[in-house]
Amino acid sequence: xxxxxxxxxxxxxxxxxxxxxxxxxxxxxxxxxxxxxxxxxxxxxxxxxxxxxxxxxxxxxxxxxxxxxxxxxxxxxxxxxxxxxxxxxxxxxxxxxxxxxxxxxxxxxxxxxxxxxxxxxxxxxxxxxxxxxxxxxxxxxxxxxxxxxxxxxxxxxxxxxxxxxxxxxxxxxxxxxxxxxxxxxxxxxxxxxxxxxxxxxxxxxxxxxxxxxxxxxxxxxxxxxxxxxxxxxxxxxxxxxxxxxxxxxxxxxxxxxxxxxxxxxxxxxxxxxxxxxxxxxxxxxxxxxxxxxxxxxxxxxxxxxxxxxxxxxxxxxxxxxxxxxxxxxxxxxxxxxxxxxxxxxxxxxxxxxxxxxxxxxxxxxxxxxxxxxxxxxxxxxxxxxxxxxxxxxxxxxxxxxxxxxxxxxxxxxxxxxxxxxxxxxxxxxxxxxxxxxxxxxxxxxxxxxxxxxxxxxxxxxxxxxxxxxxxxxxxxxxxxxxxxxxxxxxxxxxxxxxxxxxxxxxxxxxxxxxxxxxxxxxxxxxxxxxxxxxxxxxxxxxxxxxxxxxxxxxxxxxxxxxxxxxxxxxxxxxxxxxxxxxxxxxxxxxxxxxxxxxxxxxxxxxxxxxxxxxxxxxxxxxxxxxxxxxxxxxxxxxxxxxxxxxxxxxxxxxxxxxxxxxxxxxxxxxxxxxxxxxxxxxxxxxxxxxxxxxxxxxxxxxxxxxxxxxxxxxxxxxxxxxxxxxxxxxxxxxxxxxx
Numbered sequence: 001x002x003x004x005x006x007x008x009x010x011x012x013x014x015x016x017x018x019x020x021x022x023x024x025x026x027x028x029x030x031x032x033x034x035x036x037x038x039x040x041x042x043x044x045x046x047x048x049x050x051x052x053x054x055x056x057x058x059x060x061x062x063x064x065x066x067x068x069x070x071x072x073x074x075x076x077x078x079x080x081x082x083x084x085x086x087x088x089x090x091x092x093x094x095x096x097x098x099x100x101x102x103x104x105x106x107x108x109x110x111x112x113x114x115x116x117x118x119x120x121x122x123x124x125x126x127x128x129x130x131x132x133x134x135x136x137x138x139x140x141x142x143x144x145x146x147x148x149x150x151x152x153x154x155x156x157x158x159x160x161x162x163x164x165x166x167x168x169x170x171x172x173x174x175x176x177x178x179x180x181x182x183x184x185x186x187x188x189x190x191x192x193x194x195x196x197x198x199x200x201x202x203x204x205x206x207x208x209x210x211x212x213x214x215x216x217x218x219x220x221x222x223x224x225x226x227x228x229x230x231x232x233x234x235x236x237x238x239x240x241x242x243x244x245x246x247x248x249x250x251x252x253x254x255x256x257x258x259x260x261x262x263x264x265x266x267x268x269x270x271x272x273x274x275x276x277x278x279x280x281x282x283x284x285x286x287x288x289x290x291x292x293x294x295x296x297x298x299x300x301x302x303x304x305x306x307x308x309x310x311x312x313x314x315x316x317x318x319x320x321x322x323x324x325x326x327x328x329x330x331x332x333x334x335x336x337x338x339x340x341x342x343x344x345x346x347x348x349x350x351x352x353x354x355x356x357x358x359x360x361x362x363x364x365x366x367x368x369x370x371x372x373x374x375x376x377x378x379x380x381x382x383x384x385x386x387x388x389x390x391x392x393x394x395x396x397x398x399x400x401x402x403x404x405x406x407x408x409x410x411x412x413x414x415x416x417x418x419x420x421x422x423x424x425x426x427x428x429x430x431x432x433x434x435x436x437x438x439x440x441x442x443x444x445x446x447x448x449x450x451x452x453x454x455x456x457x458x459x460x461x462x463x464x465x466x467x468x469x470x471x472x473x474x475x476x477x478x479x480x481x482x483x484x485x486x487x488x489x490x491x492x493x494x495x496x497x498x499x500x501x502x503x504x505x506x507x508x509x510x511x512x513x514x515x516x517x518x519x520x521x522x523x524x525x526x527x528x529x530x531x532x533x534x535x536x537x538x539x540x541x542x543x544x545x546x547x548x549x550x551x552x553x554x555x556x557x558x559x560x561x562x563x564x565x566x567x568x569x570x571x572x573x574x575x576x577x578x579x580x581x582x583x584x585x586x587x588x589x590x591x592x593x594x595x596x597x598x599x600x601x602x603x604x605x606x607x608x609x610x611x612x613x614x615x616x617x618x619x620x621x622x623x624x625x626x627x628x629x630x631x632x633x634x635x636x637x638x639x640x641x642x643x644x645x646x647x648x649x650x651x652x653x654x655x656x657x658x659x660x661x662x663x664x665x666x667x668x669x670x671x672x673x674x675x676x677x678x679x680x681x682x683x684x685x686x687x688x689x690x691x692x693x694x695x696x697x698x699x700x701x702x703x704x705x706x707x708x709x710x711x712x713x714x715x716x717x718x719x720x721x722x723x724x725x726x727x728x729x730x731x732x733x734x735x736x737x738x739x
Contacts (some may be wrong), residue, residue, distance in 0.1 A: 001489065003499075004059050007052040011122050012132065014045045014052075018115070019141050020148045023202060023454050024192050028170045030517070031524040032100035034194025038453040039102040040517055044510055046111040049118045051506045056122065058498045059491070061484050066120040067477040068467060069418050073410035074113060080407045081109050081361055084400040088360020089367070089608040092553070098362045098387045099554045103453045104395075105362050112460040119464050125473055134468045141465070142209060142431065149206045150230060153237045156191025156199060160240045166192075189240045198452050200246020201445035203234045205438040205458050207250055208257045210234065211288075212434035215261065235295055245448035253441035254292075260423065260433045334379035340390050340448070342379065346372045347394035351401065358401035364389055367398055369610045369645035377649045377679035385611065392446035412443065415463045422470055432469045435462050519548035523555050526562065535566040539591075553606055556598045557615050563595035564622040571626040595619050603637075613641040614651075621658065631662050649679035656688055660695075668692045683720055687729055690716030694737065713737065 018041075025041050026034045057063040085094040085106050097105025120134070127133045155165050159176060164185055167178035176185055188196040213219065214227045238246050349371035350359060359367040365387040376382055389395035397405040419436050439462045442455055451459065467473050484494070491499075526541030542559040549555060570588040599616045606612055620634035635658050642651050656671035669692050675685040690713045697709035704710045714737055720730040 001059055004056060007056045007059070008122065008132070010052040011049050011118065012137065014049045015119060015137065015141060016144050018042065018045050018457060019145045022457065023148050023152050026192055026194065029521045029524060031520050031527065034192070035101055035103060035452055036520065039097075039108060040513055042111055042453055042457070043107070043513055046114055047506055047509050050114050051502055053118050053122055054502050055499055057483060058495050058502070061482060061495075063481055063483055064121055065117055065479040066473060066475075067479060068120060068464070068473060070411055070414055070463060073407060073414050074116070077404075077407035077411055078109065078113060080357070080400055080404045081106055084357045084361050084404055087357055089363045090360060090606050092606065093363055094361035098365055099552070101362075101387060103451065103456060108453075108456070112456055115457070116460045116464055119461065120467070120473065121478075125468065125471075125475055138465045138468050139431075145206055146209060146230070149203060149234070152191050152193065152199070153203060153233045156185070156189040156237055157233065157240070159185035159191070160189050162186055188242045189237065191237070193452070193454070196241035197243040197246060197445070197449045198455070200238045200241040200243035201249065201442065201449065202454055203238050204246050204249040204253060204441040204445060205455065207231065207234045208253050208434035208437040208441070209431070211254065211257055212430035215430045232295055235292060239296060245445050249441035249444040252444055253437040256440055257434055257437040260437070261430055334381065339376075339379050339381055342373050342376045343368065343386055343390050344394050346376070347389040347391065347398040349373070350398040354401060356401045357403055358397070358399045361399055363608075364395055364399050366608050366610060366644070369648065372645070372647045374647045374678055377647070378681065382679065383650050388450040390449055392450050395450055415439075418472070419466070422472065429469070432466050435466050435469070438462065516549050516552070519545045519552065519555065522548065523558060527558050530558070530562045530565075535562055535569065538562050539566060553602045553609075553612065556602050557612050560595045560598035560602065560619050561615050563591045563598070564619040567591035567595060568622050568626050592623060595623070608644065610641050610644040613637055613644060617641060617654065624661075631658065634658055635662060647678055649675045649682055649685070652678065653682065653685050653688065656685070656692070660688070660692055665692050665696050669696070681723060683724060683727065686716045686720050690714075690733060694733075710737070
């Protein structure tokens with residue numbers, strides 16, 4: 001039937017689109033340029049694929065699911081994610097995923113599993129007449145993937161030299177001026193993937209396939225030359241990412257491919273292994289390895305590789321700091337390896353407290369605050385928010401417990417066991433061998449980082465590709481049941497109704513995603529305007545975001561902060577324009593009410609999200625500048641934030657300032673002493689402590705009434721000057737107090 005052919009075409013080309021467009025898609029109007037758009041495209045294409053699969057089943061009156069060796073671990077993994085979501089610190093986040101990332105949330109896991117089975121269940125395993133078979137599809141997807149990767153690699157390459165196509169596309173300038181100083185592709189390229197480590201991991205997955213095609217005997221000289229060029233470009237890109245995990249993964253996958261391919265070939269061709277029989281293989285391999293080493297020296301000084309200053313990718317939290325604090329670490333940022341170890345320790349601390357099902361899928365950002373090692377306060381990224389453990393396995397352990405990690409590892413382990421068994425019994429062809437090598441490279445990259453949309457697609461689909469190419473699946477091993485009887489060439493009323501309902505569900509789902517995406521662009525605009533001080537313009541954009549997706553707490557959280565600032569600003573300006581004073585006063589009052597309502601709603605519905613509590617502190621502190629009655633509510637909110645993040649020195653610092661503004665100087669001193677205990681090099685805390693000691697030491701006329709406290713105030717300033725001899729605030733205080 002025509003409808004059946006259309007459904008097959010939708011499934012086929014949706015899979016092609018996944019592997020071609022997901023690595024490439026990004027957009028400059030969304031809050032996160034890269035991952036959000038890639039995840040949304042994956043959601044939409046999965047919906048189309050599953051809907052076409054359902055319609056095929058309705059038309060043929062038969063539902064078919066191919067059984068695979070990974071069925072049991074996949075089912076157990078899925079169940080573990082559902083249970084972890086049910087008992088999550090924040091079920092909403094567990095369902096959707098951490099905002100801006102989304103990959104890793106329950107919805108994304110459902111997508112990847114659905115894609116795995118949809119791919120294996122909709123086309124015959126082997127060629128039957130002119131019908132498209134899975135082996136042909138796998139080969140097409142491989143070439144499509146390599147084509148997309150070539151575009152990604154070429155897109156990112158010129159940015160290392162200061163010419164970024166992304167800036168040309170969105171700003172009209174062929175340079176790197178569209179990126180901030182902390183995000184410079186001249187230092188570490190990231191192309192269309194958005195982060196150097198992700199780009200490196202992606203190219204390392206696909207690089208072995210180029211070697212595999214290079215080993216095919218019927219390749220022409222021109223074709224081999226293009227493949228060699230592709231290998232060089234991929235490898236140079238990986239070097240320019242300066243992602244050590246990706247470089248290790250690349251070499252490991254290359255060695256694994258060479259060993260697996262040559263060993264199986266040797267076992268078949270050579271009865272007795274000798275130096276003479278090994279020489280042709282050693283010669284060819286040596287040429288490739290030496291060539292890559294030369295490329296390494298030309299593209300990158302290997303001595304600098306081990307001391308790369310590339311930081312772990314993080315996002316700064318929306319802090320509630322009442323005064324911007326400086327950080328002095330003696331020059332330079334903390335080495336990323338040291339920070340990574342601290343984050344891993346925090347993940348283990350989380351697991352120890354929530355050993356079975358963790359804190360909930362994708363809740364690491366909140367869990368890490370709760371169990372963060374005190375030593376993190378002494379790093380250059382002490383006030384950054386970490387929404388991932390930077391180790392995929394520890395991330396699963398912390399957020400989904402031992403059950404989640406073991407079921408996740410069981411999927412990987414069973415596939416590798418299958419690979420080992422097959423490798424032992426038969427000879428692999430180059431393509432499956434390369435796919436396995438790429439799969440292993442991904443496991444290495446994930447040990448030092450975390451998965452993103454495109455790598456998770458390969459994590460779930462590479463096993464499917466290998467099963468197909470190695471003829472390891474049997475059509476008879478399937479789950480199949482009838483959906484009714486009737487003529488094949490004529491749809492019944494029930495079938496038509498089922499198809500109609502399916503199409504309505506598809507339209508509704510895609511419309512919801514589209515509306516959410518548009519809301520995010522409004523949120524992004526509003527957030528950027530707010531950070532630029534354009535609070536009135538931000539108000540309109542943020543309201544649009546909340547109106548479109550009122551279920552998203554991130555939008556309300558941003559709106560609450562913006563409303564509070566705008567309300568305070570309008571109130572302070574009431575006397576400047578008497579004619580419009582009443583209108584402005586009413587608008588300011590409405591803004592104040594809206595800010596309070598929004599921040600209370602967000603923290604009530606998401607009580608474990610410390611970022612939202614920090615925003616609440618900022619909201620009530622801002623409002624307290626026009627009405628002191630809100631100051632106790634700011635103190636109450638920051639105490640809750642302190643409970644959620646007991647090792648965060650910044651929270652104690654701000655608590656001290658709030659106490660001081662509320663006239664509770666002794667409590668302020670205790671809070672600041674705790675901040676210094678957590679972070680001994682916290683200059684702002686020493687300065688604040690010195691000021692409060694001075695206030696306690698003097699009377700209303702500024703005369704010293706307690707010499708001991710006055711001396712303590714002086715000592716705090718002297719401590720600052722030992723850490724920062726040029727600190728003008730400390731010098732000024734000492735000059736004033738020692739006259």
